[in-house]
Amino acid sequence: MIHSEESVAAELDRVRQRPAAESAPPVLAVFTVDVAEGSSEAYVQRVRHVLSAALHLACTAEFDDEDLPVDEFPDWFTTLSARDGEAPQHVAVHGRTAYTDRSGGSPWSLQNWIYRFEPDEDSRGWEFWDAVPVGPAQVRVWVDSWGESFFGSLELLWLLYTAGAARIEGPEVHRAVTWASEVGGR
Numbered sequence: 001m002i003h004s005e006e007s008v009a010a011e012l013d014r015v016r017q018r019p020a021a022e023s024a025p026p027v028l029a030v031f032t033v034d035v036a037e038g039s040s041e042a043y044v045q046r047v048r049h050v051l052s053a054a055l056h057l058a059c060t061a062e063f064d065d066e067d068l069p070v071d072e073f074p075d076w077f078t079t080l081s082a083r084d085g086e087a088p089q090h091v092a093v094h095g096r097t098a099y100t101d102r103s104g105g106s107p108w109s110l111q112n113w114i115y116r117f118e119p120d121e122d123s124r125g126w127e128f129w130d131a132v133p134v135g136p137a138q139v140r141v142w143v144d145s146w147g148e149s150f151f152g153s154l155e156l157l158w159l160l161y162t163a164g165a166a167r168i169e170g171p172e173v174h175r176a177v178t179w180a181s182e183v184g185g186r
Helices: 005-016 040-060 075-081 090-103 110-115 154-162 176-183
Strands: 027-035 127-135 138-144 165-175
Touching: 005 040, 005 127, 027 040, 027 154, 027 176, 040 110, 040 127, 040 138, 040 154, 075 090, 075 110, 090 154, 090 165, 110 154, 127 176, 138 154, 138 176, 154 165, 165 176
Parallel strands: none
Antiparallel strands: 027 138, 027 165, 127 138
16 A cells, blocks of 8 residues: 555544544455453554554654654553563553464564554555444454455554454455444444
8 A cells, every 4th residue: 555645644633533434435444353451442542542653753754764753652552562571551461462373473663663654665555544442342443455355454453452452353344334334323
């Protein structure tokens, strides 16, 4: 997926405020998340906080070979993403293990994870659309994948697991009216 400065800015707007139903593309991909502990609303806030920091950097920072500032990221995420870091929240540590079990890969370093949000980086095959609590311990995370059911999303899975997911299903592609019906009464 090709990202532009404008599309990243629009993505940041969607992280900060739910988009209007009529602005949705025809189809969206969705990940269904079972939250390990705490409320689904608190989980959504953790995901939005990290994405807001990453997308803000994508809109304002010069991506080069130097480390990018991490002041806007929550402590639990920066600690977890440090080499051999132990997160202050148990759900984040559990999420790191769940991520490596699902992906077969290693935990992400914070700088490598942030660099996936560089507008010129094309390996991130999604743009955040919305995160909707659909039960006391379940959230649906909607992304624009340009209608693709298979796309690069390991950095998203890292965030979703470390924010406190016990289990993640998807992605599945649905017509955007499905998302709109979930948020219609909100």
